[in-house]
Amino acid sequence: MVFLDNIANTIILKYEKHGEKFELLVDPKLSYxxxxxxxxxxxxxxxxxxxxxxxxxxxxQTAANIKKVFGTEDINQIALIMFREGDLQITTDQRRKLIExxxxxxxxxxxxxxxxxxxxxxxxxxxIESAMEQARVHIDAFKSPEEQAEKIIEMLREIxxxxxxxxxxxxxxxxxxxxxxxxxxxxxxxxxxxWSSNGDxxxxxxxxxxxxxxxxxxxxxxxxxxxxxKGE
Numbered sequence: 001m002v003f004l005d006n007i008a009n010t011i012i013l014k015y016e017k018h019g020e021k022f023e024l025l026v027d028p029k030l031s032y033x034x035x036x037x038x039x040x041x042x043x044x045x046x047x048x049x050x051x052x053x054x055x056x057x058x059x060x061q062t063a064a065n066i067k068k069v070f071g072t073e074d075i076n077q078i079a080l081i082m083f084r085e086g087d088l089q090i091t092t093d094q095r096r097k098l099i100e101x102x103x104x105x106x107x108x109x110x111x112x113x114x115x116x117x118x119x120x121x122x123x124x125x126x127x128i129e130s131a132m133e134q135a136r137v138h139i140d141a142f143k144s145p146e147e148q149a150e151k152i153i154e155m156l157r158e159i160x161x162x163x164x165x166x167x168x169x170x171x172x173x174x175x176x177x178x179x180x181x182x183x184x185x186x187x188x189x190x191x192x193x194x195w196s197s198n199g200d201x202x203x204x205x206x207x208x209x210x211x212x213x214x215x216x217x218x219x220x221x222x223x224x225x226x227x228x229x230k231g232e
Contacts, residue, residue, distance in 0.1 A: 010047045012055050013079070015086030020065050023052040024082060032094050035083055035142065042076050049075045088142070098141040105145040106152060107132070110162075113208035114153060117163040122210040131159040165209040171219070172228040175199030181222045188215075204232070 010025040025047040033039035051066055053059040063073065070078045090098070107128050115122055123131075135155040140148060156162050170192075173181045178201050189206035196202065207215060212231075219227045 011091070012089045013082050013086055014089065015082040017069050020061070020069060021053055022061055022066070022069070022078075022082065022086075023055045024048070024079060025050075025052075025055060026079075026088070028091060028094075031083075031088060032090050035088050035090075036098065042079055046075060046079050051075070051078060090141075095141050099139045102141060102143075102145065102148075103132075103139050106139065106148060109145045109149050110153060110156070112211050112214065113149070114162050114164050115208075115210045117161050117165065120165070120209060122213075123160060123162065127160065128156070131156045134159050166206055167209045167212050168204055168206050168232040169212070169215070170204050170230045170232060171202070173201040173223060174226050175201075177223040177226060181219065181227065184218065184222060 009028075011028045011031065013024040013026050013031065015022045026045055027047055030039060030045045034042065034045050039045070051061045053061040066073060066078065070081055072078065107125055110128050111122050111125050132152065132155075135152075135158060137152050137155055153162060153164065171185065173185075175198060178199070182201065185201075185203060185205055190203060191206075192202070192204040194202040205215075216229065219229070
């Protein structure tokens with residue numbers, strides 16, 4: 001058994017696979033920053049290089065199990081896997097803040113990619129927020145908005161009419177604005193690319209119907225209003 005004097009100043013990063021449990025002691029703030037992407041490296045994140053089976057009991061995990069599950073004994077590689085796939089025991093305040101931020105991003109995403117099938121317009125954000133509350137949507141603090149949106153949209157169908165209809169738009173970009181507009185167009189489902197003899201770009205882009213307003217606004221800014229668009 002191992003006894004640690006500094007456990008009070010740490011939190012536990014947990015991971016389980018093949019019936020085996022693995023735990024690391026990590027710095028509360030730095031591990032949180034790393035988990036959400038604000039910190040890009042593991043410097044000072046891992047407090048102890050011991051991999052535990054049970055931190056509170058002071059039980060080390062065996063070298064054989066570590067090697068079998070992670071394929072390495074390098075603590076940084078082990079920590080990366082545990083951060084990516086494991087559970088970080090963050091503080092209550094950290095979790096609350098993270099969930100609030102994730103909820104706001106999910107609401108914005110649904111507003112952008114979904115429409116009311118009756119009006120073909122996006123649902124207002126307050127309506128989406130209200131529907132999520134009624135549906136008792138659970139937000140995962142560490143999954144991306146994109147990973148959670150599909151399931152949440154299905155839950156919202158019980159509360160409000162909602163669909164993820166697609167829109168196809170034919171676009172012509174004058175040669176003088178191609179350099180600015182082309183990278184933006186490529187962010188969408190993009191096909192039927194043709195170049196006119198004068199250098200103008202012709203293509204078709206596809207997106208969620210709820211994103212068309214934003215698309216037209218940005219394309220007009222990038223082309224000084226000279227882009228030609230036509231919905232299919």
